[in-house]
Amino acid sequence: MPHKIITLSQKEEWLACVNNCFTYDFYHTWLYHSIDPGGEAMLYVYSEDDVFVAFPLIKRDIPDSRYYDFTSVYGYAGPISNVKFNTLTESFLTNLKKSLLGYMKQENIICLFSRLHPLIDQSAVTEKFGGKIANGKTVFIPLDKTIESQRLGYRNNHLRDINSLRGKNISFKEALADNDIEEFVIIYTENMKRINASDEYFFNHQYFKQLVHSNEFTGQILLLYLDEIPIAGCVFIYTNEIIQVHLIATKTEFLHESPTKVLIDEVSYIGRARGMRYLHLGGGVGGKNDPLFYWKAGFSPCYLMFETWRIINDLVTYNQLCYDHLELVDNADDKNDYFPLYRKSLV
Numbered sequence: 001m002p003h004k005i006i007t008l009s010q011k012e013e014w015l016a017c018v019n020n021c022f023t024y025d026f027y028h029t030w031l032y033h034s035i036d037p038g039g040e041a042m043l044y045v046y047s048e049d050d051v052f053v054a055f056p057l058i059k060r061d062i063p064d065s066r067y068y069d070f071t072s073v074y075g076y077a078g079p080i081s082n083v084k085f086n087t088l089t090e091s092f093l094t095n096l097k098k099s100l101l102g103y104m105k106q107e108n109i110i111c112l113f114s115r116l117h118p119l120i121d122q123s124a125v126t127e128k129f130g131g132k133i134a135n136g137k138t139v140f141i142p143l144d145k146t147i148e149s150q151r152l153g154y155r156n157n158h159l160r161d162i163n164s165l166r167g168k169n170i171s172f173k174e175a176l177a178d179n180d181i182e183e184f185v186i187i188y189t190e191n192m193k194r195i196n197a198s199d200e201y202f203f204n205h206q207y208f209k210q211l212v213h214s215n216e217f218t219g220q221i222l223l224l225y226l227d228e229i230p231i232a233g234c235v236f237i238y239t240n241e242i243i244q245v246h247l248i249a250t251k252t253e254f255l256h257e258s259p260t261k262v263l264i265d266e267v268s269y270i271g272r273a274r275g276m277r278y279l280h281l282g283g284g285v286g287g288k289n290d291p292l293f294y295w296k297a298g299f300s301p302c303y304l305m306f307e308t309w310r311i312i313n314d315l316v317t318y319n320q321l322c323y324d325h326l327e328l329v330d331n332a333d334d335k336n337d338y339f340p341l342y343r344k345s346l347v
Contacts, residue, residue, distance in 0.1 A: 003099050006043040006054075008034050014043055015216065017054055020082050023120060026217040026239045027075040028056050035210050036203075039071070044103065046096045051088070053081045053096055053125060059109065062342070067317060068107065069340055072114040074200070075244070078122045078309065085124040093128040100129075101313055110314040110321075111340050118304035119242060119278055131310045136287030137303040139296040141264075141279040143243075143271050150268060155298035161258035162265050168226060172266060175221035175233070181208050184221050184233040184249070191249035203247075211235060211246075222267060224259045232259035236267050241277040243267060264299055280304075310339045318342070 006013045014030040026032055033041035039060040046053050056077050057070045072078070081088070088096075104112065116122055118138045126132045141150060151159060175181045185205050192201050211219035218238035223230050231254035235246040245267075248260050264281070271279055284293030287306045297303075312318045321342040338344045 002048065003044065003046045003103060006045060008041050017043055017045060017052075018080065018216075021054070021080040022082055022084055023240055024080045025076065025117060025120070025242055026214075026219075026237045026244065027073055027077045027117070028054075028080050029214075029216040029239075031210060031214050031216050032075075033058075033073060035207055036074070038073075041073075044100060046099050048092055048095065051081070051083055051092065053079050053085075053088070055079050055100070055114075057112070057114070059107075062110070062321065065321065066108060067314075067321070068109045070104070070109055070112040070114070075246075076115055076117040076119075076306075078114050078116040078120065079125045080120070081125075085122060088124055093125065096125070097128050101311075104313045110312070110317050112309070112311040112313070113339050114309045116307045116309055118306055119280060126307075126309050129309070129311055131312075133308050133310055134305055135308050136283050136289060136306045137293070138283040138287075138306045139281045139293070139300055140302050140304060141268055141281070141300045142302055143268060143276050143279055147268065147272070150300075151265075153300045153302075158258075158261055158298040161261050165226075165257050165259060165262050169228075170262070171225045171228075173223045173225065173230075175223050176212060178205070178209070180223065181205060181212065181221060183230045184208060184223060184235075187230065187233050187251050188247060188249040190252060194252055208235065211237070220270075222263055222270075224263055224266075226254065226257065226259070231257065232263060234260065234263045234267070236270075238271075238274065238276060241275070243271045243276050243279045245279070245281050261299075308339070 006017060008030065011030050018024050018028050033056060039058040041058050044055040044057055056072065058072065059068050059070060062069060116126065173180065175184050182205060185208060189202065208221060212221055220236045220238065221233055222236060223233045225231065232250040234248040237244045237246050245264065250260055268279055281296040281299060283306050284290040318340065325342040
């Protein structure tokens with residue numbers, strides 16, 4: 001079956017593949033995979049004639065074994081194509097499945113995990129393979145509505161906090177220069193320490209600088225100032241018609257002002273001016289209906305399904321790895337939801 005692997009060293013091929021897709025988001029891009037891949041990032045591309053489907057994947061070693069697994073970047077990825085997925089023929093999908101599973105077997109890749117994109121209908125592909133799991137919901141604000149109708153969807157306390165802070169001496173600044181980016185890094189790092197975030201949620205100055213200066217998408221760090229003091233900031237990523245709220249942070253001493261609510265409100269104005277259709281806030285941690293989801297749901301009653309895709313290509317080996325690993329796990333109450341199970345934390 002005709003497939004090819006595009007690695008990070010083949011930047012121009014990666015760019016061409018993604019740019020030729022019917023739609024995509026920044027989670028599929030070369031840059032996003034290059035700045036924090038967490039393994040060997042690649043595009044698996046299957047094609048017939050002029051039609052192709054590409055899977056952005058990260059290949060990881062499985063410790064103390066000769067096996068590997070596939071995962072996806074932090075965020076919403078999943079397959080992309082140069083045609084709408086619902087136009088793919090049954091024979092194409094059958095051959096695609098045979099090709100990808102065959103490659104995984106050949107390379108000793110026993111399973112695949114990918115977060116899917118709530119705003120891209122990838123179901124024609126994932127349903128052919130099976131293994132699609134509903135993990136919760138995400139929140140979005142449709143920007144084709146007026147700002148007045150948008151605000152009717154705000155929870156009362158959200159609207160009250162926004163109006164209160166907008167009535168004070170605030171201003172906004174897009175962080176482009178190094179010193180402005182560093183202002184956000186300071187706020188973000190403090191925020192992550194305050195909530196005891198794991199190491200994977202800490203990023204350095206260079207990470208944010210590359211997002212802001214990318215040629216593959218439009219990255220924006222928007223800072224909010226109160227009385228000329230930077231108190232909060234957010235990383236927004238604009239790709240095609242989608243704005244993603246990527247990372248957001250507030251200085252501890254200004255939490256009572258709820259400045260991030262104003263940042264979300266403000267970017268909805270900016271998005272409309274730039275012709276964007278969706279402001280995607282995301283969901284709770286791991287898709288859970290938690291306080292983070294509740295906060296985001298205060299902006300809009302519009303929800304999307306957050307789904308993950310889980311394929312086991314070598315069940316015998318997978319089960320053995322899980323058995324060996326879970327012998328060491330003290331608390332495995334959520335065993336059935338964790339995938340792959342052999343990577344569950346031992347803490």
